[in-house]
Amino acid sequence: MLHTKLFLQGRLRHELGTREKVWLEEAIKRTIRLKPRETLVERGTRVEHSYYIIEGTVLRHLDDRNGERQLVGLNFPGDFVDLHGFPMKRLDHSTAALGHVHLAEVPHSAIAELVDRSGHLARALWFSTLLDAAMHREWIFRLGRLNAEGRIAHLICEIVERHKFVGLYDGHNLPVQLLQRDYAEACGITPVHANRSFRNLKDRGILELGGDGRIEILNEAELKRLGEFRGDYLYGEGDLALDSFEDRDGGAAR
Amino acid sequence: MLHTKLFLQGRLRHELGTREKVWLEEAIKRTIRLKPRETLVERGTRVEHSYYIIEGTVLRHLDDRNGERQLVGLNFPGDFVDLHGFPMKRLDHSTAALGHVHLAEVPHSAIAELVDRSGHLARALWFSTLLDAAMHREWIFRLGRLNAEGRIAHLICEIVERHKFVGLYDGHNLPVQLLQRDYAEACGITPVHANRSFRNLKDRGILELGGDGRIEILNEAELKRLGEFRGDYLYGEGDLALDSFEDRDGGAAR
DNA sequence: CGCTGCATTGAAATATCTCAATCAATGTGG
DNA sequence: CCACATTGATTGAGATATTTCAATGCAGCG
Numbered sequence: 001m002l003h004t005k006l007f008l009q010g011r012l013r014h015e016l017g018t019r020e021k022v023w024l025e026e027a028i029k030r031t032i033r034l035k036p037r038e039t040l041v042e043r044g045t046r047v048e049h050s051y052y053i054i055e056g057t058v059l060r061h062l063d064d065r066n067g068e069r070q071l072v073g074l075n076f077p078g079d080f081v082d083l084h085g086f087p088m089k090r091l092d093h094s095t096a097a098l099g100h101v102h103l104a105e106v107p108h109s110a111i112a113e114l115v116d117r118s119g120h121l122a123r124a125l126w127f128s129t130l131l132d133a134a135m136h137r138e139w140i141f142r143l144g145r146l147n148a149e150g151r152i153a154h155l156i157c158e159i160v161e162r163h164k165f166v167g168l169y170d171g172h173n174l175p176v177q178l179l180q181r182d183y184a185e186a187c188g189i190t191p192v193h194a195n196r197s198f199r200n201l202k203d204r205g206i207l208e209l210g211g212d213g214r215i216e217i218l219n220e221a222e223l224k225r226l227g228e229f230r231g232d233y234l235y236g237e238g239d240l241a242l243d244s245f246e247d248r249d250g251g252a253a254r
Numbered sequence: 255m256l257h258t259k260l261f262l263q264g265r266l267r268h269e270l271g272t273r274e275k276v277w278l279e280e281a282i283k284r285t286i287r288l289k290p291r292e293t294l295v296e297r298g299t300r301v302e303h304s305y306y307i308i309e310g311t312v313l314r315h316l317d318d319r320n321g322e323r324q325l326v327g328l329n330f331p332g333d334f335v336d337l338h339g340f341p342m343k344r345l346d347h348s349t350a351a352l353g354h355v356h357l358a359e360v361p362h363s364a365i366a367e368l369v370d371r372s373g374h375l376a377r378a379l380w381f382s383t384l385l386d387a388a389m390h391r392e393w394i395f396r397l398g399r400l401n402a403e404g405r406i407a408h409l410i411c412e413i414v415e416r417h418k419f420v421g422l423y424d425g426h427n428l429p430v431q432l433l434q435r436d437y438a439e440a441c442g443i444t445p446v447h448a449n450r451s452f453r454n455l456k457d458r459g460i461l462e463l464g465g466d467g468r469i470e471i472l473n474e475a476e477l478k479r480l481g482e483f484r485g486d487y488l489y490g491e492g493d494l495a496l497d498s499f500e501d502r503d504g505g506a507a508r
Numbered sequence: 509c510g511c512t513g514c515a516t517t518g519a520a521a522t523a524t525c526t527c528a529a530t531c532a533a534t535g536t537g538g
Numbered sequence: 539c540c541a542c543a544t545t546g547a548t549t550g551a552g553a554t555a556t557t558t559c560a561a562t563g564c565a566g567c568g
Contacts, residue, residue, distance in 0.1 A: 401523075402524075443524075444526080446526080446527095447524055447525070450524095465533080
């Protein structure tokens with residue numbers, strides 16, 4: 001079974017050819033599992049492997065002086081968690097599992113081979129790390145320009161949109177169960193205020209709160225409006241309709 | 255004269271060999287100049303070139319519904335402004351000059367050649383785009399976990415530290431003259447509140463405000479404390495003292 | 509049953525914003 | 539050289555958003 005079948009899915013410009021998918025798959029030396037809230041890599045660690053998510057959600061965070069977390073990114077199935085560790089060699093932030101997580105471990109030596117073998121695949125891996133950067137920029141926007149409700153709305157929209165790419169959104173239920181504390185840590189607000197903001201969203205019929213972080217989305221359009229959400233930064237195929245796809249297929253292998 | 259002599263300077267792991275520097279230099283097809291506040295690239299534009307800063311400061315920003323700006327990054331001499339445009343092909347944010355800016359224009363076709371010619375140089379360019387991502391993460395932290403004063407302090411620390419790498423900091427004077435409005439746009443606060451925060455910093459003897467955005471730093475240690483500033487995310491040589499530098503020299507050309 | 513972890517609520521404290529006004533420096537046209 | 543407009547910095551006062559602290563509720567679990 002193909003572990004990496006979701007990699008860059010929905011990102012036409014960089015979707016992989018058959019051969020490339022095989023090579024990528026072969027780069028996986030083993031898979032590992034994390035328990036809920038288990039740490040994957042601690043900030044400052046030198047890394048020799050990167051991890052691709054087969055299943056589950058990984059939180060990326062920086063901690064302040066008092067140990068309070070600021071989430072700086074989320075990763076879902078189809079994402080590399082820390083591919084940037086390949087050129088960087090050291091992680092400037094920590095990563096941890098949300099719930100149960102299944103990861104494919106890829107040694108940097110294997111990535112080096114991939115990159116040498118296929119310029120197109122190299123470009124795709126590079127692109128994948130830049131997608132993270134684009135999301136970071138949008139997170140800066142979210143924190144700098146939106147109020148608490150808008151920030152939560154924006155984050156939910158991003159989670160939905162990203163799961164649409166990989167076919168993991170059913171149209172109503174948010175496919176990730178974050179605690180209100182996690183929303184607070186992602187949005188730069190206190191858990192208490194996150195709670196009140198959720199309450200507002202619920203009272204206005206925009207979403208419904210189930211237990212255990214389950215969220216049902218009742219009015220996606222309104223969520224997008226509140227979060228000033230423009231999904232184009234995720235570089236999905238729809239946004240690239242005008243593109244020429246000059247390097248679309250995997251045939252570029254050298 | 256070498257335009258690109260500052261590229262990745264101070265980042266030992268990825269400093270370039272002599273040959274690579276020549277190749278990079280040869281990739282420059284022309285240089286262009288921007289006037290103060292002139293836009294370089296508008297969000298959404300398809301790009302065929304990337305720009306390396308020879309002199310001046312470039313602001314990167316996203317705009318909200320009302321046209322209010324959120325700065326998402328700054329670039330200084332030695333930085334590529336939008337190298338990520340090479341794999342991405344489209345910019346998800348806008349870029350504009352702060353004051354007078356002198357840029358080297360590098361066509362993506364030339365970058366493609368560079369990348370094919372030297373795996374090491376390719377890695378260095380990739381690394382350079384990831385440095386932006388690391389800074390983005392720190393900006394998220396700044397906005398999510400610090401109050402107005404801390405945010406300003408953190409930003410000033412980053413500007414200082416980055417200019418130290420390229421030898422453009424004299425030990426006292428902030429080498430970039432941002433308006434208080436720019437600080438506000440970077441820190442997610444109003445200009446009025448930025449003003450009051452600066453006033454506090456000044457009253458406590460931490461810095462001195464000259465005209466035209468000039469800032470003299472009187473107590474760098476206190477600024478770092480206020481901003482909870484840990485410079486390691488900039489990946490300077492000091493932080494990598496323990497590294498093996500297995501790919502340090504340009505000899506990796508294929 | 510009595511924990512424990514998370515959600516929820518209330519009330520008061522604090523940070524930040526908004527609006528409106530003033531000030532200082534600079535540039536422009538006459 | 540003056541009158542005037544422009545731009546950015548500064549200040550005050552009141553409004554709003556968010557935090558803090560403390561308490562309660564609620565469900566799962568040994």
